[in-house]
Amino acid sequence: MWSLSKIANIIHDWLNSTFNPTIATAIEMLFAGIAVISLFAILGLVLVLMERRVAAWMQIRLGPNRVGPFGLMQSMADTIKLLVKEGLTPDGADKFLFNLAPFIAIIVAMLLMAPIAFAKDFQLWDLNIGVLYLSSVSSIMVISILMAGWSSNNKYSLIGAMRSGAQIVSYELSAGFAILTIIVLTGSLQISEIVQSQSNGWWIFKGHIPAIIAFVIFMIAVTAETNRAPFDLAEAESELTAGFHTEYSGMKFALFFLSEYVNVFIVCAIGATLFLGGWMPLHIGNWQGFNNIMDFIPSSVWFFGKTFFLIFLIMWFRWTFPRLRIDQLLNLEWKYLLPISMFNLLLMTALAILGWYF
Amino acid sequence: MVEELGRTTEGDLIINVGPQHPATHGVLHLVITLNGETIKNVEPHLGFIHRSIEKMCESLTYRQFIYVTSRMDYLSSHINNHACALCVEKGMQIEIPKRAQVIRVLMDELTRIASHELWWGAMAMDLGAFTPFFHAFRERESINDIMEETCGARLTMNYIVPGGVMQDIHPNFQQRVKTFIQLYKSKIHEYDEMVTGNIIFQNRMKNIGYLSPEDAISFGCTGPTARGSGVSSDIRKIYPYEIYDQIEFDEILETGGDSFSRYLVRIREMQQSIRIIEQLIDNIPEGDFQAKTKAVLKLPKGEFYTRVETARGEFGVYIVSEGGTTPYRIKFRSPGFSNLSVLNHIARGSKLGDLIAIMGTLDLVIPDIDR
Amino acid sequence: MFIKEYINDVYCAVKSLLVGMRRTGYYFTHHKEIITQEYPDNRATLQLPERFKGEVVMPHDSSNEHRCTGCTACEIACPNGTIKVITKFEVNAEGKKKKAIDKLVYHLELCTMCNLCIIACPSDAIKMAQTFEHSVYNRSELTKILNNPGSKIMDGVE
Numbered sequence: 001m002w003s004l005s006k007i008a009n010i011i012h013d014w015l016n017s018t019f020n021p022t023i024a025t026a027i028e029m030l031f032a033g034i035a036v037i038s039l040f041a042i043l044g045l046v047l048v049l050m051e052r053r054v055a056a057w058m059q060i061r062l063g064p065n066r067v068g069p070f071g072l073m074q075s076m077a078d079t080i081k082l083l084v085k086e087g088l089t090p091d092g093a094d095k096f097l098f099n100l101a102p103f104i105a106i107i108v109a110m111l112l113m114a115p116i117a118f119a120k121d122f123q124l125w126d127l128n129i130g131v132l133y134l135s136s137v138s139s140i141m142v143i144s145i146l147m148a149g150w151s152s153n154n155k156y157s158l159i160g161a162m163r164s165g166a167q168i169v170s171y172e173l174s175a176g177f178a179i180l181t182i183i184v185l186t187g188s189l190q191i192s193e194i195v196q197s198q199s200n201g202w203w204i205f206k207g208h209i210p211a212i213i214a215f216v217i218f219m220i221a222v223t224a225e226t227n228r229a230p231f232d233l234a235e236a237e238s239e240l241t242a243g244f245h246t247e248y249s250g251m252k253f254a255l256f257f258l259s260e261y262v263n264v265f266i267v268c269a270i271g272a273t274l275f276l277g278g279w280m281p282l283h284i285g286n287w288q289g290f291n292n293i294m295d296f297i298p299s300s301v302w303f304f305g306k307t308f309f310l311i312f313l314i315m316w317f318r319w320t321f322p323r324l325r326i327d328q329l330l331n332l333e334w335k336y337l338l339p340i341s342m343f344n345l346l347l348m349t350a351l352a353i354l355g356w357y358f
Numbered sequence: 359m360v361e362e363l364g365r366t367t368e369g370d371l372i373i374n375v376g377p378q379h380p381a382t383h384g385v386l387h388l389v390i391t392l393n394g395e396t397i398k399n400v401e402p403h404l405g406f407i408h409r410s411i412e413k414m415c416e417s418l419t420y421r422q423f424i425y426v427t428s429r430m431d432y433l434s435s436h437i438n439n440h441a442c443a444l445c446v447e448k449g450m451q452i453e454i455p456k457r458a459q460v461i462r463v464l465m466d467e468l469t470r471i472a473s474h475e476l477w478w479g480a481m482a483m484d485l486g487a488f489t490p491f492f493h494a495f496r497e498r499e500s501i502n503d504i505m506e507e508t509c510g511a512r513l514t515m516n517y518i519v520p521g522g523v524m525q526d527i528h529p530n531f532q533q534r535v536k537t538f539i540q541l542y543k544s545k546i547h548e549y550d551e552m553v554t555g556n557i558i559f560q561n562r563m564k565n566i567g568y569l570s571p572e573d574a575i576s577f578g579c580t581g582p583t584a585r586g587s588g589v590s591s592d593i594r595k596i597y598p599y600e601i602y603d604q605i606e607f608d609e610i611l612e613t614g615g616d617s618f619s620r621y622l623v624r625i626r627e628m629q630q631s632i633r634i635i636e637q638l639i640d641n642i643p644e645g646d647f648q649a650k651t652k653a654v655l656k657l658p659k660g661e662f663y664t665r666v667e668t669a670r671g672e673f674g675v676y677i678v679s680e681g682g683t684t685p686y687r688i689k690f691r692s693p694g695f696s697n698l699s700v701l702n703h704i705a706r707g708s709k710l711g712d713l714i715a716i717m718g719t720l721d722l723v724i725p726d727i728d729r
Numbered sequence: 730m731f732i733k734e735y736i737n738d739v740y741c742a743v744k745s746l747l748v749g750m751r752r753t754g755y756y757f758t759h760h761k762e763i764i765t766q767e768y769p770d771n772r773a774t775l776q777l778p779e780r781f782k783g784e785v786v787m788p789h790d791s792s793n794e795h796r797c798t799g800c801t802a803c804e805i806a807c808p809n810g811t812i813k814v815i816t817k818f819e820v821n822a823e824g825k826k827k828k829a830i831d832k833l834v835y836h837l838e839l840c841t842m843c844n845l846c847i848i849a850c851p852s853d854a855i856k857m858a859q860t861f862e863h864s865v866y867n868r869s870e871l872t873k874i875l876n877n878p879g880s881k882i883m884d885g886v887e
Contacts, residue, residue, distance in 0.1 A: 057760065059489050159710075422808035519848075
């Protein structure tokens with residue numbers, strides 16, 4: 001059967017036989033870069049259309065269905081619109097920071113693509129501290145938001161950026177604790193080993209109650225990290241007319257917009273890897289026939305299926321709940337999520353020591 | 359404004375909300391003085407949509423000026439027209455047939471439900487939940503379809519003439535209203551599921567914007583704004599007009615005084631309106647739909663005032679007549695103006711996000727305030 | 730006890746959120762609840778009620794005759810000067826000079842669709858049509874002459 005790792009191996013062998021190893025590595029890096037950028041572009045297009053369709057169906061209306069069959073070309077139209085818009089720089093803005101901020105957002109998103117396992121044996125960089133790398137690089141995102149808010153020379157943007165900074169920094173704690181809860185069970189930070197350890201069942205089933213609590217806390221925390229509703233004060237349209245990216249238009253706004261959606265994809269990919277088994281198919285005990293059918297579906301389909309399910313969950317949150325006020329949001333984190341996640345970690349550690357998990 | 363600015367201390371931020379803003383329902387300019395995230399002072403600037411309606415009415419006859427009031431508070435347009443017609447009829451001592459009275463009250467209550475539906479959807483949207491807006495419009499569209507069939511228009515109905523209504527109701531009217539009542543009753547629990555019971559909404563509306571009953575009376579607030587603080591001010595009960603004294607319905611009073619109480623008052627008023635419609639829809643008496651009046655209406659010399667209960671509060675029409683075919687002076691007492699005046703008082707000390715919730719529960723329609 | 734209240738708070742909060750999510754999930758999966766009408770693709774089947782106030786027209790019968798006597802009752806009833814009646818004198822069959830309608834100028838851009846002209850007309854000459862697509866590229870197209878050229882009044886209308 002075809003698989004992404006086989007294609008990668010074929011290309012690797014062909015390159016090594018044609019060129020000398022250094023140039024082959026350089027060309028491989030070039031291919032990897034192009035693949036990541038094209039994945040970005042495709043993800044951006046698909047997620048924008050998916051969001052609009054999901055929102056429409058929940059709001060008892062049809063989504064975009066005119067541009068192309070079933071509205072599939074809608075994203076193309078949106079991209080062209082954003083590209084031809086005039087990119088204004090406000091008068092008193094700090095030009096260097098203003099232009100730099102969207103690029104930092106995109107660079108962070110690209111760096112985070114590296115350790116994710118998209119399919120069996122298909123990872124860009126399998127470093128032994130994969131999870132720590134993901135958690136620390138995603139914190140750099142807050143710098144780009146603060147830069148954007150400060151350099152816009154606009155009161156609304158500044159308020160939005162300050163709120164967002166406080167929010168992201170707080171919710172990283174809960175997300176970190178939720179991740180740690182699973183690491184206690186796996187014993188390793190390396191992504192490929194985490195996925196391998198779920199070969200006899202996904203952690204959310206094997207770790208029963210503490211894993212389920214950790215999953216719920218993780219979903220809430222990453223919704224807050226990526227500035228999605230119900231925690232989207234930084235871009236609250238009815239209050240601050242777009243918050244920290246008010247002054248951006250054209251291509252720079254497109255970069256912020258894109259980086260938000262790709263961030264959602266990445267955190268859902270992390271969630272799928274840790275809790276739902278990454279590219280591991282669903283196996284149930286000794287049901288050989290069922291397991292063989294599940295093995296037939298390629299691993300990349302499993303991975304993307306799980307990730308898109310989690311993305312749908314995050315979109316479901318957005319279109320159902322109103323927004324929380326800034327002090328209620330921080331209240332939620334420091335008084336409810338953090339104590340519960342710390343207690344959960346303790347519980348999981350106790351279970352791991354006693355061996356009371358599957 | 360200048361002396362207010364003099365009271366700002368070091369570190370205060372002055373922000374303009376509006377006139378173009380997604381959350382102010384119309385063109386309203388608010389100048390907010392913020393200290394960090396807390397509001398110190400809110401100053402509304404009005405007049406962006408002033409169209410000198412009262413001056414215009416001085417050159418229109420008593421049949422012609424009614425259509426203009428539809429454009430003032432466009433969400434309760436029928437009730438505004440009703441007030442003008444009642445004032446003219448009071449001046450000329452015209453007796454309105456029973457059938458016309460019942461039709462007018464039915465249309466009033468349908469308009470009240472439509473107005474509260476739109477308020478509910480817009481309020482949820484201001485707080486960040488975009489979905490209830492579309493669900494509210496589904497019900498509102500049913501009401502609009504009923505109006506379109508009988509009156510001919512969906513928003514500015516202009517169905518009332520002094521003496522009754524312009525045309526008889528359409529033969530399908532009763533059937534459609536009954537279908538609407540069934541639809542509404544099947545969907546009402548969704549409002550509780552999606553908004554009223556939701557913990558996030560409750561946290562954003564409880565204990566926000568407390569208005570004491572004494573303040574409500576001294577600022578002149580009427581309608582659900584005052585009833586949320588326990589001040590009994592339903593014109594339909596206190597000074598009944600048309601056939602309101604012969605129908606059974608409750609006046610909804612809540613004693614909380616905060617935004618959540620005002621919210622609950624409106625949700626329960628919708629249910630009371632359904633109750634009124636159910637009592638009337640099967641008992642529309644036969645008869646004329648319009649009383650016979652002279653072709654040219656002339657009010658006798660004097661001053662006349664009538665008040666009705668719109669979806670926002672007490673709407674009053676005050677006509678000064680010198681005996682001619684056009685009024686000498688008309689003054690409209692708009693409910694939104696008095697409700698807006700209380701905004702500064704109750705928004706002090708709360709956060710910027712709360713201001714949006716407070717304005718949502720005050721239910722302001724700016725063309726009504728600016729006339 | 731504090732812990733009991735805390736857990737109760739969390740439980741009630743999560744339950745209310747899940748109830749809300751179930752409602753939107755219901756609408757996500759039940760597509761027959763969608764009420765969107767796909768205009769302008771549905772122009773062929775779009776049916777407006779007969780009382781809909783679109784614009785004022787003067788119906789003419791098959792022999793190009795209308796019912797307007799030129800009494801200017803509609804012009805007097807209109808609140809903002811939308812209708813202008815231009816009359817002329819013409820000689821009728823018995824040789825008497827009678828006032829008749831020359832042109833009924835109707836400014837669609839000023840009309841508020843209040844229906845007062847229709848109920849003021851004593852001979853049912855004008856009525857409301859159910860059109861609503863009034864936008865044009867040239868503003869002068871909005872000033873309409875309601876009586877067709879070469880038409881005259883029907884017999885028997887007073």
